[in-house]
Amino acid sequence: MAKNKIIHQTTRKMSQLCRKVVDVNVRWGVLQRVSFVGHFFRFIWGRLVVCSVGKPSKYRRLSFRDSSPFPVEERFMQEHNTVMDSDYDTDSDLVNLKISLLGDCDIGKTTFVIKYVGNEQEKKSLQMEGLNLMDKTLFVEGARISCCIWDVAGDKRSLDQIPMACKDALAVLIMFDLTSRSTLNNVVGWYSEARKWNKTAIPILIGTKFDDFVRLPPDLQWTIVTQARAYARAMNATLFFSSATHNINVNKIFKFIMAKLFNLPWTVERNLRVGEPIIDF
Template sequence: MAMRVLETITNMTQLCQKIVHINIRWSVLNKVPFFRQSFRFLWDRILMCSVGKSIQYRRLHRCASSPSPAAIECKFASGDPTTTCTDYDKDSDLVALKISLLGDCQIGKTSFVIKYVGDEQEHRCLQTTGLNLMDKTLFIKGARIAFSIWDVGGDHRSLDHVPVACKDAEAILFMFDLTSRCTLNSIIGWHRQARKWNQMAIPIIIGTKFDDFVQLPLDMQWTIVSQARMYTKAMKATLFFSSATHNINVNKIFKFITAKLFNLPWTVERNLTIGEPIIDY
């Protein structure tokens, strides 16, 4: 009798141990998704810290469907308060894009930027000797795109700012005055300096002061257009004629940059008609 009781107790003890073992296994299995999610979260944090912007680019592609051309026109409309924002606290959906501006003095670079970012942003820009920084943020399909615009002064003392302005830039705007051929000739030197520090940025050539340019004789206009197009081909760039005074092609240039970077279904139409704002690529 005692032997049976002892055997029963032994069997019950073994059964309890198996039940406890099974419960522990189920407890671990139930926690696996939690550990997996925690690991993925930590891994994403590590990737974001190590590669920066590329993660943000992929997030924009994954979370946002590509807008239509009409939607892009609407989203990038100048002065639309629903598309601009200066709040950088909530950066979970923020994609920062660095844009550099290079060119000689007195060609209208700063006026060009102020026309795009708005007069209210002019007073919030960071100014140093030979370098101005301005910003503007847009909304596209739930993602925020923040342009950080680095405007390098055009004198020789400003050359020291070229490395920091061009490094990590997504696009570099080489600007010249359409009424001054010497400023057009200078963009070759600016391009050479910029490519020392950044060979991947999108090159864009911009002729400013188009409103004054159209007052020139047609033969002079044709000469400048031909030379600008030749430089555009040599630099594998895109050419825009613009006017900050009349807001000609200012917004369109930044639309083009954004569409180019994120493969959005929007392209500019070429315009090679003398007397109209030239667009060539």
């Protein structure tokens, strides 16, 4: 009897051990299958949560030391391209900024962003239907500022992305093609859509393809300048004419945004001369 009891207990323990081994194997198989999904989810979560925090960020005025070897205009825009990772979420020195881009199709929005963030960052961008996210990290007096730029495609299918792109954005760039009057006329609609979801973001009106614009007849240039300035005043927006091809005013626009957000001692000079890249505010 004692021998049979020992055999019975041993058999039961072996059965329990086998069930545990099978359970571990099943769990490991499931983990292997979802590992890719997990990595993908963390990637999207790192992009979206960092750029769309629920509470508005509080920004401090950045002080400047006179010992800096850079001029004021250059000191706060020392730039470094980097990829956002999970360590940034817990870094108190990282300030996250969200910037939205709106405008018609084929006006150079994505080219404009790539000129600013660089080709390497463009390769690491997160692309969704009707939406393209790109990052750039700036170093300002030792503080790290991460700009997440939400580029909304200009077709009708992308209209559903506007709420997500504009929510919590600190600046909204409304863009048009300087050589296309129809895209200029449409900026009012884009601005109205943005304001439905964000009442406080800094508005900036940007005319692209300035290098093509200067080839237009002078009277047509004057008409476009006049109309663009009128729209900018109605939006209470700063107006920039730019060219991604020749890097005209691309970096200056983002410098202007940083100066506005952080009360930095740098301002742009107004330029209203027809035939030159307009800056009006």
